[in-house]
Amino acid sequence: MGRFGISGSVRWQGRHHRLLWSGLCALALAACGGGSEDEDVAVAPQQEDRRATAAAFFPPGAIPTDAHLRGMWSPVYSWPLIALHAVLMPDGSVLSYGTTTTGKQTGYFHYDVWDGTSAPNAGHLTLPNQTGTDLFCNAQLVLPQAGSKVLMAGGDNFVNGFTTNTGNPNTNIFDRANNSLTLGPNMFRPRWYATLTTMPNGDTFIQGGRDGADRSEVRTTGGTFRLLSNVDTSTLDWYYPRNYVAPDGRVFGYDTFGRMFYINVAGTGTLSLLGTIPANYRGQDATSAMFLPGKILHFGGASNGAIVIDINSGTPSISTTQSLSSQRRWATATLLPNGRVLATGGSEVYNEEIGVNNSAEIWNPSTGQWSVGASGQVPRLYHSNALLMPDGSVLVPGGGAPGPRLNLNTEVYYPPYLFAAGGVRATRPAISSVPGTVDLGKTATVTVNSSKAISRVTLLKTGSVTHSFNMDQRFLELPFTTSGSTLTVQMPTKGTDAPPGYYMLFVIDSAGVPSEAKFVRMTVGGTGGGLSGSYYNNLTLAGNPVFTRNEAIDFNWGNTSPGAGVPTDRWSVRWSGSVKAPSSGSYKFQTLSDDGVRLWVNNALVIDDWNNHGPTTRTSASINLTAGQSYAIKLEYYDNLGGAQVALRWQAPGTSTAVPIPISALEPGAPPPSGSGTGLAASYFSNATLTGTPVMGRTEAVNFAWGTASPGSGVPVDRFSVRWEGTVNAPSGGSYQFQTLSDDGVRLWVNGVQLINNWTNHGPTTNTSAAISLTAGQRYAIRLEYYENVGGATIQMNWKPPGASAYAAVPANQLFPN
Template sequence: MTAATAASGAPAAPRPPAAAHAHAAGSAEDEAQHRAQDLVGVPLSEIERTTAENAARIQRETGARPGKARLRASADADPGVSGRWSPVVNTPVVPVFTAVLPNGKVLIWDSVGDNAAESYPVHDFTRAMVWNPADDTHKRVDLQGTNLFCAGFAHLTNGNILVAGGNANAQLAGTVRTYVFNWQTETWTRGNDMASARWYPSVTEMANGEEVIIGGGPATAEVYQTNGAIRQLTNFTKYSARIYPFMISRPDTQLALFGPYNPGYTITTAGNAAITGTANRDTITRDYGSFSTYDIGKTLVVGGGSITEDGVAKRATKTAVIVNTNTGLNPAVTTTGSMSAGRRQHNATVLADGSVLVTGGMTSAAVNMGVDLNAAVTTAELWNPVTGQWTVLSAADRIRQYHSTAALLPDGRVMTGGGGICGVCMTAGYLEKNIEYFSPPYLFKSDGSGAPADRPAITAAPASIGIGAAFTVTSPQAASIGKVGLVALADVTHSVDQGQRYIPLKFTVSGTTLTVTGPPTGGVAPPGHYMLFVTDTAGVPSVARMVQVAKAPTPLMSPLKNSTGKCVDIPSSALAARTYLQAYTCNNTKAQALTRFTDNTLRVFGMCADVPNSNFATGQRIWQYGCNGTGAQTWQFRTDGTVRPVRNTALCLAAASTANAAQVRIVTCTGAALQKWTW
């Protein structure tokens, strides 16, 4: 495809699929439009040259630089109210894909590099860099062998970046390849191939350190295991669309998929997977909307789509909803405040205090689904999770729409960048090969002086913390600390951050010491690196300390095995409540992937091991039942290997015999092998 053909039309994103095929790949026409939109097969040197020529022509004709905001906050605006944008900083790589690394630097890549034009459409190169926000320096870390454009990616437990899929050729084919970027050596390594080629998938880490890969063409999901092998989730085939799905690990260690289309799913990802819940989020197809997990099990989904709103057709919605995965297998969905203007192609970024910042985007899809400089939104907006209301903040210098990103940095600022690399972008002269930093109001004094706020400091913190385990943090300002929280490192592209979340932590104060309790489950905080912030009662956050969250001391999504070699098992992986548990040969299937919660429940498929009708009598069989917080579902896990109901600790969980399919029940504790369990 030549630059001329790429720029000749006004390409659009894929149309929302019909309800009967909600997550199927788009039609041939849709894919052709999408291919043109992303300029597949056109070298970046040609994209940049053509875009620059058009930008210069448009500036001569109109006096305005394409991509430059028409509205900026006045120079004397109070940054303690509206925040403050930095000057624009040029970059050698367009920030289309952005991952914050455990050392505070940022991995950024875009697409094929500056090879000779005649060498394309062979996609054997990716232009990449490691950017240092501390001094705006960079190191090129280009990848040879493939093009990671349109890949999915997420952090691994050790802080490295797993990248899945990408762009194979000018025909819009995905790739089966995976790569891992080592953040310490700043080098790439090729991983195992997936079963199917993917283009626009999402990747999410789970409580056991596995990475789930969904979307991008094939319907069958896959899992990148902790040993690097990849298995297919043959029981989840509900999402194949070539648009990044919205998904996150749930507190109960299952996966929540909740957008951009309806319906959404709750998925057990162990073994070959199981769908345990199906529910609609709302009535809007929120393509190119954004989301941010701001609290335990709670995610803000905001904007996106092309609907009739306020009497105007083909508008991006300004509405937002909260998806709460704490409430059961099907999330509860509630409305919250609406933004001042609708947006799509924007980014929602969780901040150091758990509030959510929205930057960039466009109000309309009438002219184009990805870029319309005349419909740009350049003001930031801040969502308060306590009030559910939005506050309009100052405006950026540059328009950020299709192929732009935003990510929270350890110093509490948000780095935004990118935009461009599409057919209509070239025609409009729109290519933002640069970044801007936004300093939220919490970084400034509230007295109107515009001076930097006095920030609390973390002078000591552990390098690693555990699930549910206490740890100490030292701060001279400990007495004035109002919040302690973890923020996961960003993995953001195409309005979707595949890693971010804010996790509030419980704490007590004594002198200059904060005694903090780690996250309640690995579903809340999958293992890996997080930014640890303390925020004072005036709302000012510290600079973050990096900490590594380990897997739970007793493994999550793991079998419960007795000393005769049998595991607690759900017969035939049944999803129904009141299914009695059995003991069966350990086989590493989803039927044996139990999660021990810090509330002393034992869960599988989102349900709890339960003593029926609270009948604490010897010989009572145990079944799975909806978690309800009663004493019939709480257990003691003792160091002698016994598992005992809290309501009657003279009884022990036991298998009836060593045979397969033996009943699991509670009986008088005797110390027998059938009553001894290990994780």
């Protein structure tokens, strides 16, 4: 942790180089840990990905006879640097960084890629960081879009041979395709020790970090940033907030002092402060993992105690579970393929080798009990990590910088499920084929080769871990049916349960032995992950709901309850939100229900079958919908006795069959009225280049003639710049033209297309765009950038809608900050 600082300096004297760490270089460079920053090492051609053909490495030698009960550890292997940060890539390789090759605290010089199949001291490609960013103690995760890229946000600053323990605003992208590291756009805030969270719509939520504690922000899927100006997080600790996507689509989190909160990232955001975790469970050296949707295991820190935080009802509920065998400060929680949680590393005293616990402890969520497994050899304290690998083993690297020792090494823990009695490896089921891309709410065909029946299919998000916190791991149990060697696997229906991105899919046989994983990419669902469903423990939708969650509607509960607190009979549910048509034309809506159901679309009742009945299909009359437009939708359902079933379907234009409405077309919020906007999100800079940290942010329409006055507090009268971002609503369909009046430079983008570009010094000048076709009721991304040089300052954004004869200012009620 940079708060401790380092002594000495690190100098780059030789030309930039690439280091290929392999078994051969280990002999030449002291087991892959040697070499200096002055050396130039020849580079072998990059090997192609071997994940599909190469077996995962397993250490030679005898297997302990109790390995099927306690697991086993590998020998200690050298690693090219201290892996403060470790990311599992979607091809099974591991990206790590955080120090020099001699263990000095800074991410300014190197990063490393291990192929994931070689022995841990071989198969490395250690590369120079040429971005000028010190990656030390930043935040990182794999972006959910196709392409195997890692977003790195913030970090330290390396000045005159030292880290300064201050934040930087940089973002960088690691691209596994060519192992490159590229500097990207700056965030609104510098951040050192921030947290990244993948949202259901594919955006990345960013919170915390030193020098960025006051505001959170969002990186959109397009790579731009949106400051949550209404979310004041300055009362929360900035140190790696423990954040998770909650079942209702908000971000749930807590800081190192145990202060819990929700953040709604829509628009300029809202913050809701909650209660506090009891003092004996707190600490920046605690760890946690969401082991089931809405359920978080938290342990480490101030005691050996462990708690479960349940947020499924919306209000956090904290319960205790069995304590660990000892206090484990700086332990790391890792989700396993069978849904259990592994604890590795830690000691009783903060970052000291006092009361070190090298054992693997595994928590069973079914029993709430811990079991103590085999022990590793090396103390893993501050800056150590743990990462689930596709073969079911757990890579446990790092520790130090600072610390009692510099762990330029790693161990691998092999859990008990990989072994059979008698000190032998278990026979494992194998996945023969699986789709590379899967969709929320749909099924996937998986073929397997197994001598035993398959009893479970599980899904785990690829890990991205630093400072005892894995920002991206998630576990889901998937329902499936079997026909011979073919499994039909139901993917999650909610984007809040399975945010988009890369997952490992495991099959587990009847003996509890998991396969090696296959990687799948979960696509982006609707921005909220379905309609908002409120469940009631009565037939009449009366009183307060027992719980609320976002979901698509395609359920056959049979004689089981739909969720905690709801009985198996005599209950009801109301789903509401909006539906977006993917194409224009005539739609028919259809329900399948047992019992009562009624459906409204665009505020009109289109299906009404509110009575007791067995499984019954009802179809609406035809309804004309416009592509891209959102329409209000509400479905009410009740179950009386016996089986419970309800599905919402539609028959799209040009089709003859009704299919379930996909989660990507459903959103929990009602469509905004066309006149409900408040303006664009404005970021004002005290320079003419839109660089650095904004000095002021606000939401507004763009219609200003400041003359020689300042636009606001902290903004100079000359040489300032502004960026306005958000969406613009088209109140009617047809051809639009946009127009700016500016003094000085201006440029405008609508729907990702640059329409106006006059980035020059000039007096009051009108620029007019070409015509652009917009659809009624649809919102389009819009960005306007402006700078003032000297003299008078003017900027106006106008438009001419269809049928209008003159240009007028784009009104605030058609502009939205998100």
